[in-house]
Amino acid sequence: MSSKDIYDIAIIGAGPSGCACALALHGSGLRVVLVDKAAFPRDKVCGDAIPGQAFKAMDRINPEWGLKMRNFLDKTEVKSDLGFLPKNKPIPFKWTNYSYNSKRIHFDHFLLNLVRSESATTILQNHQLQKVSIQNGAVNCDFQDGSSIQSSLIIGCDGANSIIKRQLSSLALRDETHSVAVRAYYRNIKDLQNGVNEFHFLKECSPGYFWIFSLDNGWANVGFGMPAYKVQKGKTPLSLRKSLETIITTNPAIASRFKNAECMGNTRGFALPLGSNRKPISGERFVLCGDAASLIDPIGGHGIDNAMWSGFFAAEQAIRCFQTKNFDAGFMKGYDDAVYKKIGKSFTRGQLLLKLEMFYPFVFSLLALLMKNKKIGDRFIRLLVG
Numbered sequence: 220m221s222s223k224d225i226y227d228i229a230i231i232g233a234g235p236s237g238c239a240c241a242l243a244l245h246g247s248g249l250r251v252v253l254v255d256k257a258a259f260p261r262d263k264v265c266g267d268a269i270p271g272q273a274f275k276a277m278d279r280i281n282p283e284w285g286l287k288m289r290n291f292l293d294k295t296e297v298k299s300d301l302g303f304l305p306k307n308k309p310i311p312f313k314w315t316n317y318s319y320n321s322k323r324i325h326f327d328h329f330l331l332n333l334v335r336s337e338s339a340t341t342i343l344q345n346h347q348l349q350k351v352s353i354q355n356g357a358v359n360c361d362f363q364d365g366s367s368i369q370s371s372l373i374i375g376c377d378g379a380n381s382i383i384k385r386q387l388s389s390l391a392l393r394d395e396t397h398s399v400a401v402r403a404y405y406r407n408i409k410d411l412q413n414g415v416n417e418f419h420f421l422k423e424c425s426p427g428y429f430w431i432f433s434l435d436n437g438w439a440n441v442g443f444g445m446p447a448y449k450v451q452k453g454k455t456p457l458s459l460r461k462s463l464e465t466i467i468t469t470n471p472a473i474a475s476r477f478k479n480a481e482c483m484g485n486t487r488g489f490a491l492p493l494g495s496n497r498k499p500i501s502g503e504r505f506v507l508c509g510d511a512a513s514l515i516d517p518i519g520g521h522g523i524d525n526a527m528w529s530g531f532f533a534a535e536q537a538i539r540c541f542q543t544k545n546f547d548a549g550f551m552k553g554y555d556d557a558v559y560k561k562i563g564k565s566f567t568r569g570q571l572l573l574k575l576e577m578f579y580p581f582v583f584s585l586l587a588l589l590m591k592n593k594k595i596g597d598r599f600i601r602l603l604v605g
């Protein structure tokens with residue numbers, strides 16, 4: 220007999236997808252364990268912009284928790300966005316969906332505390348999953364500290380470097396849609412407006428963008444991202460950290476605003492697995508959520524909303540599995556259907572736009588022209604930030 224702890228569902232990763240899933244399983248009567256390698260509060264490299272759809276996902280799980288998420292204190296409410304194209308005046312956009320910026324160290328801690336206070340989920344921190352296998356109708360998880368658990372179903376919410384994706388699915392960890400990004404915290408940026416998120420479309424970052432997202436106390440989250448193949452191009456891979464510094468110190472539209480700005484801490488980079496054509500994101504006794512399933516919006520780079528929606532759909536699928544006692548790969552596809560029905564359309568559109576970047580001077584000129592029309596510009600920015 221093994222001395223492993225036994226659960227119905229093991230959720231690996233307590234970021235937005237894992238917490239949303241645990242919350243959506245509240246009241247299911249299933250024994251759920253939520254495991255993370257980190258001890259919270261923990262940092263996560265991000266732009267810290269919590270998109271409107273993340274609130275909608277939480278409302279769907281439980282409107283009261285949606286309200287709690289809105290009333291959370293460590294935030295800067297986003298009142299509008301500003302789009303900057305070379306040689307154009309900044310274009311302001313007002314939002315219909317409520318959203319805010321919040322450092323992930325605070326936001327993710329809030330989500331985990333919500334799981335702790337509102338559900339019977341067992342939470343294990345400082346548990347790094349090393350090995351996962353499926354044998355005789357059970358999922359076995361072995362952790363770095365030598366401990367193990369067993370479950371009937373596993374939900375992979377373990378982010379861009381997912382162990383579950385690598386060990387249980389046939390998906391490659393990195394594919395052609397893979398992107399990378401860096402972010403740094405700054406304060407004292409000239410003309411920084413509280414509650415305004417800036418998107419700068421610079422040649423240096425095409426087909427991505429350079430962002431300045433305002434936070435409280437005069438701080439801002441500053442960064443940019445681009446497809447991994449562009450970083451690897453040539454013999455020496457591009458250093459995104461250095462490129463960020465170059466933009467901040469030399470770009471004519473940016474540098475004067477950073478003259479007296481102070482960098483708070485290190486510049487940090489991380490992967491962005493972007494959404495693309497439909498791929499299998501589940502299999503016998505497992506599903507992948509959020510970044511582990513490559514669900515980041517390919518145009519806007521936002522993934523917290525899609526992570527939370529996928530966590531919700533994973534919980535719905537899990538409940539169906541236990542009701543019907545069916546954990547087959549074919550049955551699990553119901554999860555893929557739900558995810559791609561909700562967010563798949565934006566992936567196809569986004570990938571098409573990314574391909575257009577090959578003609579980037581042309582795309583820039585076209586965008587500049589289109590953005591002069593308020594209605595078209597407005598639609599484009601909405602597409603971008605979700």
Ligand SMILES: Cc1cc2nc3c(=O)[nH]c(=O)nc-3n(C[C@H](O)[C@H](O)[C@H](O)COP(=O)(O)OP(=O)(O)OC[C@H]3O[C@@H](n4cnc5c(N)ncnc54)[C@H](O)[C@@H]3O)c2cc1C
Binds near residue numbers: 347444490510
């Ligand atoms: C530079 C950058 C800027 C971004 N900006 C934005 C933005 O402004 N807005 C937005 O919506 N999205 C943004 N994103 C994307 C967003 O960060 C992700 O889409 C989102 O965090 C995905 O949530 P998740 O729950 O799937 O994964 P994560 O948030 O990555 O959570 C995964 C969790 O799994 C844990 N884990 C990992 N491996 C293991 C293991 N082996 N064992 C146990 N636990 C493990 C980790 O500790 C972590 O807590 C940005 C990404 C980057 C890189």
